[in-house]
Amino acid sequence: MDEAPPAPVPAADARGSVTLHDVAREAGVSIATASRALNGSARNVRTENASRVRAAAAKLDYRPHPSAQAVARGSTPTVALVVGDVADPYFSAIAAGVTQAAEAAGLVVTMAVAGRSPQRELELVRTLRGQRPRVIVLAGTRIDGTTASTAPKDGRAVDGAAASAAPGDGRAVGGTDTRGALVGELEEYQAAGGRVVMVSQRDLPFDTVTIDNTGGAHRLARALAGAGYRRFAVFRASESVRTSRDRVAGFTAGLRAAGISLDDRFVIETEFTRGGGYEAARKLAERGADEVEIVFAVSDVMAIGAMTAFRDAGLVPGEDIAVAGFDDIDSAIDVTPALTSVAVPLREAGQEAMRLALGGGPAPDAVQISTRVVLRESTPARR
Amino acid sequence: MDEAPPAPVPAADARGSVTLHDVAREAGVSIATASRALNGSARNVRTENASRVRAAAAKLDYRPHPSAQAVARGSTPTVALVVGDVADPYFSAIAAGVTQAAEAAGLVVTMAVAGRSPQRELELVRTLRGQRPRVIVLAGTRIDGTTASTAPKDGRAVDGAAASAAPGDGRAVGGTDTRGALVGELEEYQAAGGRVVMVSQRDLPFDTVTIDNTGGAHRLARALAGAGYRRFAVFRASESVRTSRDRVAGFTAGLRAAGISLDDRFVIETEFTRGGGYEAARKLAERGADEVEIVFAVSDVMAIGAMTAFRDAGLVPGEDIAVAGFDDIDSAIDVTPALTSVAVPLREAGQEAMRLALGGGPAPDAVQISTRVVLRESTPARR
DNA sequence: TTGAAAGCGCTACCAG
């Protein structure tokens, strides 16, 4: 059985799929040549043979076996994408961009959903790593890794420490240092030749695509100030939500630049959801919103919830009280009045992530996706 | 080199990843035993050895190589999902369901986006098949495969013929019989042991999860008739859009059951988009909507566009003219007035698809996802 | 330019 040329080929045939072996035989060449002709990088195959092989492949309807190629080559032509929730338009837009760019590069996307759990995210990365993807993209994780209460001011320092500690024994790390374990995991992967890209998460030693939340909010504030607004309220999410924090910071700075200060009494912390926006608006309306001309909610869904709440409380959004949001989700133009917002090109962010991953040099790179203020009827100019 | 026990093991070590080989050595057992202990189905390994192996694996931070397992076993623990567009809430909801169920079953999801092109869909399926996934889920393809103009009445006949013709030389088939080629491709895959599930596409010889568009529309019509409406208009998409066709059919039947007939003059064909709804409503308002009490748009996005158009034309939705949609997308409750619609549990549809795929018997099965009418302020009761 | 053959990491069959 070690030197019997009459190989028991039927195996492959019986299983149904055509292998490179079959193609080679059909073309009358060695399987090495067939391999080179079909997938070899160098063009060191006589043209005639090459076409014979291609013909045979076509005739037999041959399809390469990615897994076999993967095990032979050591990596898979895939990009692993981890999102918080596919059904969330925020993530699905990013996913769309990533997918599009990946396909253009001939890579298939494998997607995993982390929910909102960092723990789950870590597990996923571990699993995905096993697949030896060419690149891993982590999108979202809207919640900060550095818990506001425990982390020192400089996130970077923590990362560094955690990173060097984790590799030794990732699973020894308690549930507490999920972030460190994640970083360690990713660094090992990167060290083994993988590319890591984060979308909208900073402070990590990887390629990153950030959204210009701060700048967008800053410009929005100035635009609103320019439209004549002076007395603002802000609906924000918890301190631990990085996105919210940045937007509030940018907005506040923008107001300040316009010579306006924000009254702390009107900065309301609530859930980062439609319900949260509704609730905050309800409370504000209840205690009397007379002193407020306009509210800035850190996300459109919150803003939309707020508009409904105001309406329920007898205030007409856009007339009695102006409202502005952030994200410029599709329904921003469907609500009444149309919502002023800051457009965030999420899809581009996804594409940009792939660009970084594919073209990237050895050093962690970073690009920022810029945002654009869109004024609509929910914030009519005051004069 | 054929009998040299001092194997040049460094190779694996140098590449960075720990292999089963290493684990076996560390545990002092054969790699066969290690394999069994870690991934073997039967528990025919002495408990002590099993734990030694597990310990070694943990210590070395071993991760199995899915591709290697795949090539050895002949299939991958993945489900390939083809959607029209991830960013579309319709598809992303289905994708969420599929992903969730797949993960619960220990399968990873690889996602591909077909855009609206059947041609692209075919290519994708070809590629995906190469990956030897355990199951392939085709979601959406809202456009009919059977072009209304060219297809015989009985779709099944066409499929059968095309299916037997395709295998021989799939790529010889012109652009015209994309559908046949697709069916052929999927049938081969299925014959080789793969599971195929379609979501919301009927008439194909595969497991299918359908949405009860007809029934939902039927019930909606009766509910609206019950609320006192008599003079209806319908905004529909092109004949070739199956979903639209079914919804209109169900709606019409529902009206008929309530003794109401639909005036053809008020059945307007338009794009299956927000813009389409806007346009249709604009036209209707222009030529005078006095004769119409309520319009049913075959999708929420169309309905929402229509509401805006009515408002722009000086008609107050919910007062001057009622509006109802279909899908119950999130923003249905954010618009003013809140939109009456038919809830479609897309996420469940996705999960159901996986259930079919995993538990399915040999014969093509089919389940229907039921829909639920949700009456809101956009269609106040008339009395 | 080509073919033989040595793997890639893992599974599964076959003797013990």
Next chain:
DNA sequence: CTGGTAGCGCTTTCAA
């Protein structure tokens, strides 16, 4: 219950 050992389908030296 265990170890040896053929593969799985493909890539990639290494000589020829």
